[in-house]
Amino acid sequence: MNKKITLIGAGQIGGTLAHLIATKKIGDVVLFDVAEGIAKGKALDIAQSSPIENFDINITGTSKYSDTKDSDVIIITAGVPRKPGMTRDDLLEINLKIIKQVANGIKDTSPNAFVICITNPLDVIVMALQKYSGLPKNKVVGMAGILDSSRFIYFLSQELKISVSKIKSLVLGGHGDTMVAMVNHTFINGTPIKELIKAGKISEKRIIEIINRTKTGGAEIVKYLEKGSAFYAPASSGIEMAESYLKDQKKELPCAAYINGEYDVKDIYAGVPVIIGKNGVEKIIELKLNKDEKENFSKSINAVKELFNAAKKIDPSL
Ligand code: TXD
Numbered sequence: 001m002n003k004k005i006t007l008i009g010a011g012q013i014g015g016t017l018a019h020l021i022a023t024k025k026i027g028d029v030v031l032f033d034v035a036e037g038i039a040k041g042k043a044l045d046i047a048q049s050s051p052i053e054n055f056d057i058n059i060t061g062t063s064k065y066s067d068t069k070d071s072d073v074i075i076i077t078a079g080v081p082r083k084p085g086m087t088r089d090d091l092l093e094i095n096l097k098i099i100k101q102v103a104n105g106i107k108d109t110s111p112n113a114f115v116i117c118i119t120n121p122l123d124v125i126v127m128a129l130q131k132y133s134g135l136p137k138n139k140v141v142g143m144a145g146i147l148d149s150s151r152f153i154y155f156l157s158q159e160l161k162i163s164v165s166k167i168k169s170l171v172l173g174g175h176g177d178t179m180v181a182m183v184n185h186t187f188i189n190g191t192p193i194k195e196l197i198k199a200g201k202i203s204e205k206r207i208i209e210i211i212n213r214t215k216t217g218g219a220e221i222v223k224y225l226e227k228g229s230a231f232y233a234p235a236s237s238g239i240e241m242a243e244s245y246l247k248d249q250k251k252e253l254p255c256a257a258y259i260n261g262e263y264d265v266k267d268i269y270a271g272v273p274v275i276i277g278k279n280g281v282e283k284i285i286e287l288k289l290n291k292d293e294k295e296n297f298s299k300s301i302n303a304v305k306e307l308f309n310a311a312k313k314i315d316p317s318l
Pocket of ligand 1: 014033079082
């Protein structure tokens with residue numbers, strides 16, 4: 001019996017998620033959207049590629065939550081994306097309303113699902129989703145750190161002219177300008193990047209430029225596209241999380257998870273390294289942070305807290 005994966009939002013990321021799930025044969029797909037035609041049209045289009053891509057998964061489109069009942073995984077992209085010049089935070093009011101609707105739609109129909117939220121502003125929206133839905137905190141998680149880490153690793157690979165597979169690194173904290181690229185936890189072929197700086201292979205200045213490009217990685221794509229934002233890498237990032245859950249891979253992944261004590265942080269969602277397995281977020285990994293990293297991480301947590309306070313002003317029920 002195939003796993004059931006519901007995608008709430010059949011837009012740019014939702015459609016790409018559906019296509020990846022189908023071609024990777026991960027499970028059956030229910031594409032849900034208030035714009036039912038988009039959901040049905042994309043589902044039918046992907047289904048028609050099955051003889052070519054050789055998959056037999058069932059993929060349907062709907063605007064009824066009853067069709068999403070008993071999902072194993074739910075990936076949420078419902079919401080509006082940025083336009084050029086907008087920050088992720090500018091999406092707060094409109095996407096808060098949408099995520100409340102989504103929470104009400106899924107909480108009774110799929111109480112046991114692993115829920116991955118992608119909608120921006122990510123850290124606050126995933127926290128609101130968990131509060132509105134009342135679903136277990138270890139089964140509600142946000143996708144951002146995998147994308148930010150992937151951007152950082154890609155830019156380093158281009159600079160050093162080496163395969164992305166040879167670079168290990170991660171980006172933590174809020175999914176915004178205060179995100180923290182963990183330079184001291186960056187290894188090139190197993191060698192700390194600090195050794196490459198000493199050997200003159202890359203300068204501190206270039207690393208700072210790459211960190212800044214990672215922070216604005218989303219805005220750079222929004223500027224090119226003019227209408228809409230990044231969707232291929234965000235979709236791949238969401239699939240990484242869904243597969244680690246469905247296949248109990250227990251991968252260590254940077255995700256927006258509920259933190260309550262780790263890193264001296266309490267009662268907030270933000271990007272930390274977590275183990276994702278069959279029980280959802282199974283563990284938060286506490287990295288050793290130096291003074292600068294601690295300072296930057298707490299700045300990022302404070303930025304998330306500030307935005308959550310703004311969310312509570314919009315909806316005092318949070
Ligand atoms: O790293 C990350 N987390 C970010 C997230 C990376 C890139 C994009 N990020 C955010 O994802 C972006 O800022 C948006 O908030 C979401 C979705 O981006 P996408 O590019 O997929 O947006 P689209 O193409 O506009 O798709 C959104 C769909 C669209 O088809 C709407 O009809 C639908 O959401 N929608 C709804 N579906 C269900 N229920 C409701 N209420 C609803 N409202 C809109």
